[in-house]
Amino acid sequence: MDILSPVSKPAVVLLSGGMDSAVCLALAKRDRFTIHALSVDYGQRHAIELDAARAVARWAGVESHVLMPLALRPFGGSSLTDRSMSVPKDGLGEGVPTTYVPARNTILLSLALALAEVRDAQDVFIGVNAVDYSGYPDCRPQFIAAFQELANVATQAAAEQGKCTTIHAPLINLSKAEIVRLGASLGVPFEQTVSCYDPTVHGVEVAACGRCDSCRIRGKAFSDAGVPDPTPYAAQR
Amino acid sequence: MDILSPVSKPAVVLLSGGMDSAVCLALAKRDRFTIHALSVDYGQRHAIELDAARAVARWAGVESHVLMPLALRPFGGSSLTDRSMSVPKDGLGEGVPTTYVPARNTILLSLALALAEVRDAQDVFIGVNAVDYSGYPDCRPQFIAAFQELANVATQAAAEQGKCTTIHAPLINLSKAEIVRLGASLGVPFEQTVSCYDPTVHGVEVAACGRCDSCRIRGKAFSDAGVPDPTPYAAQR
Numbered sequence: 001m002d003i004l005s006p007v008s009k010p011a012v013v014l015l016s017g018g019m020d021s022a023v024c025l026a027l028a029k030r031d032r033f034t035i036h037a038l039s040v041d042y043g044q045r046h047a048i049e050l051d052a053a054r055a056v057a058r059w060a061g062v063e064s065h066v067l068m069p070l071a072l073r074p075f076g077g078s079s080l081t082d083r084s085m086s087v088p089k090d091g092l093g094e095g096v097p098t099t100y101v102p103a104r105n106t107i108l109l110s111l112a113l114a115l116a117e118v119r120d121a122q123d124v125f126i127g128v129n130a131v132d133y134s135g136y137p138d139c140r141p142q143f144i145a146a147f148q149e150l151a152n153v154a155t156q157a158a159a160e161q162g163k164c165t166t167i168h169a170p171l172i173n174l175s176k177a178e179i180v181r182l183g184a185s186l187g188v189p190f191e192q193t194v195s196c197y198d199p200t201v202h203g204v205e206v207a208a209c210g211r212c213d214s215c216r217i218r219g220k221a222f223s224d225a226g227v228p229d230p231t232p233y234a235a236q237r
Numbered sequence: 238m239d240i241l242s243p244v245s246k247p248a249v250v251l252l253s254g255g256m257d258s259a260v261c262l263a264l265a266k267r268d269r270f271t272i273h274a275l276s277v278d279y280g281q282r283h284a285i286e287l288d289a290a291r292a293v294a295r296w297a298g299v300e301s302h303v304l305m306p307l308a309l310r311p312f313g314g315s316s317l318t319d320r321s322m323s324v325p326k327d328g329l330g331e332g333v334p335t336t337y338v339p340a341r342n343t344i345l346l347s348l349a350l351a352l353a354e355v356r357d358a359q360d361v362f363i364g365v366n367a368v369d370y371s372g373y374p375d376c377r378p379q380f381i382a383a384f385q386e387l388a389n390v391a392t393q394a395a396a397e398q399g400k401c402t403t404i405h406a407p408l409i410n411l412s413k414a415e416i417v418r419l420g421a422s423l424g425v426p427f428e429q430t431v432s433c434y435d436p437t438v439h440g441v442e443v444a445a446c447g448r449c450d451s452c453r454i455r456g457k458a459f460s461d462a463g464v465p466d467p468t469p470y471a472a473q474r
Contacts, residue, residue: 069308075355103351106391110347114340118312137396146390150383154343159374 008034010063010121011168012112015039017052019193019218020171023183024127025060027170030186035062036119038112042072042101048194048206055192066115075102105138109147109167116165117155124151125168131175144169176221184227191230200234207234245271247300248360248405249353251345252276254289256430256455257408260420261364262297264407267423272299273356275349279309279338285431285443292429303352312339342375346384346404353402354392361388362405368412381406413458421464428467437471444471 011033015021028035037060039053050067057065105128112124128139137143148167157163171179183190195218196208208215210233222229248270252258265272274297276290287304294302342365349361365376374380385404394400408416420427432455433445445452447470459466 066311068311069306071306072351074303074305075352101351102354102393103347103391106350106387107344107347110340110344113343114309114338115312117339137393138391140390140396142390143387146383146387150343150380150387153377153379153383154340154375156339156374159377 008032009123010034010036010116010119011123011125012036012038012116012119012121013062013125014108014112014127015053015057015065016127017049017056017193018127018195018214019183019188019190019221020127020129020179021053022056022127022188022190022193023179023186024125024168024171025056025062026183026186026188028123028125028168029060033123035060036115036121037062037065038068038108038115039065040068040070040108040111042070042104042107048199048201052192052194056189059189059192064119068111070107070111072101072107103138105136105143106147109151113151113154113165117157120157121165122157122163123166123168125170127171128169129171129174129176129179131173139172141169141172144172175224176217177224180221180225180227184225191232195231205232207232209234245269246360247271247273247356247358248362249273249275249349249356249358250299250362251349251364252290252294252302253364254286254293254430255364255432255451256420256425256427256458257364257366257416258290259293259364259425259427259430260416260423261362261405261408262293262299263420263423263425265360265362265405266297270360272297273352273358274299274302275305275345275352276302277305277307277345277348279307279341279344285436285438289429289431293426296426296429301356305348307344307348309338309344340375342373342380343384346388350388350391350402354394357394358402359394359400360403360405362407364408365406366408366411366413366416368410376409378406378409381409412461413454414461417458417462417464421462428469432468442469444469446471 011028013025013028013035015025015037016039037057039050041050109126116124130140144167151165151167152158155165194206195214197212197214198209200207208231218231219229248265250262250265250272252262252274253276274294276287278287346363353361367377381404388402388404389395392402431443432451434449434451435446437444445468455468456466
């Protein structure tokens with residue numbers, strides 16, 4: 001037993017089942033936080049990524065894992081939640097893609113802030129990344145900074161006890177290759193994470209399409225990092 | 238037909254079924270917005286207020302009304318959503334009461350921002366009030382100002398097209414009596430609104446307890462405004 005280890009503090013970590021949030025979780029684990037993972041099911045096309053989130057949470061030995069349903073589908077407006085829109089597969093285009101979920105990270109951070117207040121946690125982790133990102137506005141540093149300002153005035157803990165919640169976005173300025181290398185150094189089980197927007201399932205096997213924006217970014221990240229890509233891709237890739 | 242009337246713009250209005258959001262909705266209606274009402278069921282003790290929201294939305298002739306379930310109950314931490322905590326009935330106390338729902342208005346505004354983006358609306362209305370409020374941190378002007386800053390950087394519409402969403406909190410600096418008078422002047426059907434944290438139902442009749450913080454604030458508001466209080470109170474009040 002390491003008697004020099006600091007007392008563990010609680011933290012809420014947003015966990016999607018993707019690569020970035022798994023590395024983010026691994027950083028919170030490395031820093032000895034007692035982790036409350038929060039996965040939000042906002043009507044994704046596949047429950048596969050929630051299964052991935054469960055597997056990664058188990059790997060990290062989290063204190064609790066809240067799986068929260070959020071019925072964003074009635075809003076429409078994103079090909080990730082609206083079945084009438086198709087996921088683009090022709091490579092990265094200009095501007096914000098249709099896979100953008102309106103105000104997604106604003107919603108996710110709001111829910112994380114609520115859970116943090118209930119769990120008496122003053123730290124929230126989110127694995128957003130502004131470098132090789134797909135053009136989502138709520139992955140930018142100015143978005144995180146604005147949410148931090150909001151958190152400073154939004155909660156009872158902040159208003160009454162001066163206990164502000166710190167929003168950690170430790171991957172925000174890393175390249176995808178750096179995220180892969182960092183995750184590999186922390187032992188992240190990348191083979192259990194899912195990035196694909198349109199995976200296929202054969203029995204218990206999950207295969208990534210290899211063609212959507214997210215697969216293209218992920219594949220390039222492993223290649224650039226010089227780390228073997230453990231992602232199972234569909235044969236017709 | 239009034240040919241001088243401006244082209245109607247879409248707006249999202251958060252609608253709880255209570256008194257304040259009904260007056261807020263009436264203001265958006267007066268200002269000729271095409272209204273998309275959003276009611277969030279975050280695990281309130283009673284579906285009564287959602288019924289009230291439906292009635293008020295009908296009165297206002299809204300374009301659409303989204304009823305959104307949000308499972309905050311697993312988070313716990315509020316007597317409004319956690320059945321193991323009791324609603325305080327001994328009068329207004331010091332500090333933030335247990336009826337505070339963690340980060341509630343942050344979550345509600347996040348969802349409204351998402352719906353606004355999907356509906357191509359640049360206006361969001363929320364009926365928060367900082368004057369006679371119960372001590373909730375997320376009803377203060379600095380909270381609304383911080384959310385406005387966040388909205389300015391959070392969405393695709395803001396990032397790509399410079400279309401920022403304006404957060405309207407038109408009741409924020411009004412006293413409860415002023416809100417009652419304003420609502421009365423706009424024809425708000427107050428008898429269909431529900432403020433009580435612990436109402437009772439007898440058949441189709443809904444009766445307010447008359448003793449919780451919210452009932453006390455509401456009763457005093459009508460009294461101070463000199464407007465007859467149409468609220469049905471339980472006999473044992």
